[in-house]
Amino acid sequence: MTKIDTLRKINKNIVHDDGTIDSFERQLIDFMFGEYDYNYPFVISTNSEGLKLVMDIDLDKPLCIDVKTVIKCERKHSLDLSFVSHIDDYIRESCLAFESLTQETSIVFVLNRKSDTFELPYIAICRTDKKYGEYVVNQITSIYDKEKLESLIQRTYDANKKFYVNEKSRAFIKSAELQLPINLINALSTSYDKQCLTKSQVEQDLSKSKSYGSETQLDEVKEDVEEYEMDIAEDRW
Incomplete structure (x- = not known):
C-alpha cells in the first residue's frame, strides 16, 4: 500500500483524486470556518522527519493531531491556530527531548520557544503508537507552556x-x-x-x-x- 493510500485511510477528506494532499494549514482553515469533519484527525505531515531528534522514532509514519487536542490548545492553553500550524517546524527545532514519566510510548519535546506572557518554555508531547484503525501514526497529544x-x-x-x-x-x-x-x-x-x-x-x-x-x-x-x-x-x- 502506498503512502497516499495510507493517508486516505486515516483521513479521506484531505486526499484528492489527483493524489494531492491538503496541507495542515489548509486543514486548520477549514476547521476555523466550520468545514472540517471532526471524525478525522489532522495530518500535520505525511512523515515524522521533524521528530528526528529522537532516533528511536519511526520517521516514516505520518504525524497527526486530533481535533480535540487543537481545541484544547486554543481554549485551555491560549494558543492560536497560527502557532499550532507551525508545530512541525517548532518540534524540528527542539532543544531537548525525553521519555514521558507517565506514558510509556510518549516523548516530551522541549520547544525552542517561550510564551509571551510568562516566558515559560513550550513543550509538545508526542505519542508514538497511536492507532487509527489498522494504521499506527505518531500523534501530538498536547502543546502548552510548562511551569x-x-x-x-x-x-x-x-x-x-x-x-x-x-x-x-x-x-x-x-x-x-x-x-x-x-x-x-x-x-x-x-x-x-x-x-x-x-x-x-x-x-x-x-x-x-x-x-x-x-x-x-x-x-x-x-x-x-x-x-x-x-x-x-x-x-x-
Missing part, C-alpha cells in the same frame, strides 16, 4: 528515562536558568558526546573515565560545569 520544567526534567532524569540532546540543549538550559543535577549538566557539556543518554549511563561513563585515569576529560567536564554555574550566577546578578 516547573526544572522539576519535570530532574524527576525524569532520576527515573533513568532516556534524554535526547543536540547542540541547542546546553544553551537552552543556561538561558532558562534551570538548576539541574550535576551529572545532567555534565551530560549536556561539550565534553560528553552522546546524543541519547540516561542517568545510569552518564554515571557509568563518568566512573569509567575516572577509573581509567582520564583526567583530561574529567577536567573538561569540571570546567564546563564551573563555567555554566558562573554564567547562571552572572545572569541572575
Whole structure:
C-alpha cells in the first residue's frame, strides 16, 4: 500500500483524486470556518522527519493531531491556530527531548520557544503508537507552556528515562536558568558526546573515565560545569 493510500485511510477528506494532499494549514482553515469533519484527525505531515531528534522514532509514519487536542490548545492553553500550524517546524527545532514519566510510548519535546506572557518554555508531547484503525501514526497529544520544567526534567532524569540532546540543549538550559543535577549538566557539556543518554549511563561513563585515569576529560567536564554555574550566577546578578 502506498503512502497516499495510507493517508486516505486515516483521513479521506484531505486526499484528492489527483493524489494531492491538503496541507495542515489548509486543514486548520477549514476547521476555523466550520468545514472540517471532526471524525478525522489532522495530518500535520505525511512523515515524522521533524521528530528526528529522537532516533528511536519511526520517521516514516505520518504525524497527526486530533481535533480535540487543537481545541484544547486554543481554549485551555491560549494558543492560536497560527502557532499550532507551525508545530512541525517548532518540534524540528527542539532543544531537548525525553521519555514521558507517565506514558510509556510518549516523548516530551522541549520547544525552542517561550510564551509571551510568562516566558515559560513550550513543550509538545508526542505519542508514538497511536492507532487509527489498522494504521499506527505518531500523534501530538498536547502543546502548552510548562511551569516547573526544572522539576519535570530532574524527576525524569532520576527515573533513568532516556534524554535526547543536540547542540541547542546546553544553551537552552543556561538561558532558562534551570538548576539541574550535576551529572545532567555534565551530560549536556561539550565534553560528553552522546546524543541519547540516561542517568545510569552518564554515571557509568563518568566512573569509567575516572577509573581509567582520564583526567583530561574529567577536567573538561569540571570546567564546563564551573563555567555554566558562573554564567547562571552572572545572569541572575
